[in-house]
Amino acid sequence: MSWQRYTKELMVLGALLLMLGAFYYKMSALNSQSDTGSQSKASIAQIQEVLALKEIWVDKKLAKKLEKLKKILPVSKVKWHKKGKKIDAYFKGLTARELNTIITKIFNLPISITKLNIDKKALVYNVEFKCKW
Amino acid sequence: MGNKKELILIHHDMKGITLTHSVNIMLTPEFYTLKKEAIPVKYAYQAKRIAPSLFEGLLDENSRYDYLVWKESKTSNEWTFIAYDTAKIAEFLASKGLAFSQVAKVFFAQQSLGLFESAMAVGEDKVLLAIDAVIVLLPRMLLSQDERPSLQFSKRFTPQKGVSLQSTQTSFVSLSQSIILTMLFMLFAGIFAFEGYTLAHSGGELQEELEALYEEHSSLSSSYTRKGILNKYQSLDKKERQKRDNIKQLSSMIFKGVTLNSLELNDKKWKATFSCQDSKVAKRVKDLSQKYGLNHRNITGINDVIIEGSL
Numbered sequence: 001m002s003w004q005r006y007t008k009e010l011m012v013l014g015a016l017l018l019m020l021g022a023f024y025y026k027m028s029a030l031n032s033q034s035d036t037g038s039q040s041k042a043s044i045a046q047i048q049e050v051l052a053l054k055e056i057w058v059d060k061k062l063a064k065k066l067e068k069l070k071k072i073l074p075v076s077k078v079k080w081h082k083k084g085k086k087i088d089a090y091f092k093g094l095t096a097r098e099l100n101t102i103i104t105k106i107f108n109l110p111i112s113i114t115k116l117n118i119d120k121k122a123l124v125y126n127v128e129f130k131c132k133w
Numbered sequence: 134m135g136n137k138k139e140l141i142l143i144h145h146d147m148k149g150i151t152l153t154h155s156v157n158i159m160l161t162p163e164f165y166t167l168k169k170e171a172i173p174v175k176y177a178y179q180a181k182r183i184a185p186s187l188f189e190g191l192l193d194e195n196s197r198y199d200y201l202v203w204k205e206s207k208t209s210n211e212w213t214f215i216a217y218d219t220a221k222i223a224e225f226l227a228s229k230g231l232a233f234s235q236v237a238k239v240f241f242a243q244q245s246l247g248l249f250e251s252a253m254a255v256g257e258d259k260v261l262l263a264i265d266a267v268i269v270l271l272p273r274m275l276l277s278q279d280e281r282p283s284l285q286f287s288k289r290f291t292p293q294k295g296v297s298l299q300s301t302q303t304s305f306v307s308l309s310q311s312i313i314l315t316m317l318f319m320l321f322a323g324i325f326a327f328e329g330y331t332l333a334h335s336g337g338e339l340q341e342e343l344e345a346l347y348e349e350h351s352s353l354s355s356s357y358t359r360k361g362i363l364n365k366y367q368s369l370d371k372k373e374r375q376k377r378d379n380i381k382q383l384s385s386m387i388f389k390g391v392t393l394n395s396l397e398l399n400d401k402k403w404k405a406t407f408s409c410q411d412s413k414v415a416k417r418v419k420d421l422s423q424k425y426g427l428n429h430r431n432i433t434g435i436n437d438v439i440i441e442g443s444l
Contacts, residue, residue, distance in 0.1 A: 008311035015318035022325035029332040040339035046359050047346050053366035057373075107377050112369060118396040 057110045062133055069105050073098060091127040099125045106131075138237050140288045143222075144270070146256035149230040156231075157291060159240045161261060161270050164225070165217040166191055167243055169267075171210045177202050180212045188216045196221065201241065201296055215241050219298060238295030242268040245290045252276060253284035372400070375444055379403060382425045383440065390414040394437065404441040412436055 059065070066087060070080050077098075079090040091102060099118065106113065106129065115130035141150070144161040168187055174180050184200040192198055201215040223233055242249075242261060245268075252262040258273045260282045273282065297308070306314065347354045353362070376398065383405050387393055390410040397404045409415035415436040422429040422440050429440045 008306055008308060012306060012311050012314045012318070015315040015322065019318040019322040019325065022322040022329065026325040026329035026332065029329040033332050033335070037339050040343045043356065043359075044339065044343055044346060046356070046363065047343075047350065047353050050353060050359055050362050050366070051350070053363070053370055057366055057369055103380070107380060112373055113376055113398065114400055116396065116398040118393065120392065120394050 057133075059110050059133075062110065065109060066111075069102070069109075072101060072105065086132045087130065089127075089129045091129070092124075094125045094127060095123075096125070099127065102127065138288075138291075140240070140286075140291045141231075142242075142255065142286045143226070143229075144255050144259070145225075146259065147229060149228075151230055152232075152235050155235045155237045157238045157240060157295065158226070158231075158236055159242055159245070159286075159290060160217070160222065161242050161255060162268060163270060164222055165215045165241055165243075167267060168214045168216075169205070170212055170214065172212050173210055174212075177204070180204075180214070184214050184216065187214055192216055193218075199296070203244075203294070213243065215243060217241070217296075223298065233298060236298050239298050240290075240292050240295045244292035244294070248290055249284065251284050252280065252282040253286055254282035372444055376403070379427075379442055382421075382427065386418050386421050386440070388417075391418055400444065402441065402443045404439065406432075407438045407440070409436040409438060 066082075070078055070089070073091060073094070077091055077093055079092075081088040091098075094102065103118075106116075109131075111131040111133045113129070113131050115128060117128040119126045119128075139154075139156045141156050141158050142161065143158045143164065145163050166188060168191070170187055172180055172183065174183075180202045181200055184202055185198070188198070196218045197220065198216045199219050201217070203213055205211045205213055222239070226233065226236065246263055246266060249261065249263040249268055252260040254273070255261050255270060259270055260273050260276060261268060261270055261284075262282075263269075276282070353359050380398075383393075383396070386407060391414055392408045394406040394408045395404075396406075407418055409418055415431070415438050418438045418440075419429050419431075422438070427440050427442050429438055431438060
């Protein structure tokens with residue numbers, strides 16, 4: 001018995017092994033791509049989330065916008081103290097309309113409100129406001 | 134292809150041989166039965182199909198025969214049929230020391246008819262010669278005195294088409310089956326390899342997008358940094374959104390008959406006090422508070438409602 005007698009079978013077997021090898025290569029490539037792909041996808045999603053959050057909460061013009069807030073009301077009604085990235089403000093004798101305006105403006109700014117006290121005295125409101133960014 | 138291998142003439146009187154390589158063999162008429170017939174068929178496979186009926190009564194019924202068929206000339210309808218018993222041939226070859234696997238192709242002396250211009254000595258007392266376009270094996274003594282067997286057997290007698298004994302014996306698959314299977318497997322191998330290659334080199338789209346983002350925002354290339362920034366902004370976003378949502382809900386509770394008396398809000402909790410003109414309005418405020426899932430309580434004796442929550 002010699003292998004030469006089975007040339008045809010060996011030829012078929014060789015082709016079969018080649019096919020199985022190619023199939024294994026394809027599956028490995030598929031798995032590898034799937035792993036790399038999901039890692040890349042996760043990293044991209046993470047970066048995009050960071051960028052989106054930064055876009056909301058990091059505003060380079062925030063200091064100017066806060067300064068404008070101070071100027072909405074008459075100077076006599078505002079006590080304003082700014083230190084670094086923190087503001088300590090006191091608004092006194094506000095009408096309901098002024099209170100509504102100032103609160104709407106405050107809550108539309110990308111700031112962290114650390115304290116907000118509103119107190120009604122007779123017909124006017126006094127507001128104590130602290131924030132940082 | 135066949136001409137590259139050594140060609141050995143096989144006859145009954147031959148001596149035993151020892152080989153280490155594969156050879157082609159040519160069989161003398163002792164090993165086959167020949168018939169010539171004019172048949173109106175176009176292709177060899179059609180002629181081969183009717184070959185068994187042509188040899189009816191001429192062959193040993195207990196043996197199994199294979200057939201080789203070819204047309205003498207393109208213009209005539211005359212076909213040459215050769216019937217041979219593969220098992221007997223194999224048995225004879227084995228008796229002479231020729232392993233079955235060492236035989237690449239088998240040819241028949243009749244196939245080289247055109248080359249038999251004179252007689253060829255076979256063994257010590259036989260000759261091969263062409264008589265009436267048929268190769269026959271005759272005793273040498275039948276030749277006349279001046280008719281010497283001058284033809285020398287060599288590789289040049291190798292015909293173009295031969296029979297592969299290996300394909301008829303001990304094979305699990307026929308040649309055509311093996312070719313089809315091989316081609317099929319090769320085709321799939323090619324497809325899989327191509328797909329694999331494409332997959333291995335196509336994962337780049339996401340990677341390229343990621344690289345572009347890294348390039349644009351180099352500070353975010355470290356996942357550790359990203360996680361840190363994300364944690365910071367996610368908690369800020371969550372807390373500040375909740376503050377704003379709660380204030381929005383409280384704002385919706387201020388309607389005719391309701392006045393905000395006070396609001397206290399810090400990083401941990403908030404508390405609002407509403408003054409309502411009557412119990413009906415106070416109930417509406419409480420209903421709204423319930424709808425938003427906020428805690429509320431009354432101040433005993435008056436229609437003030439306190440709503441509070443934590444952050």
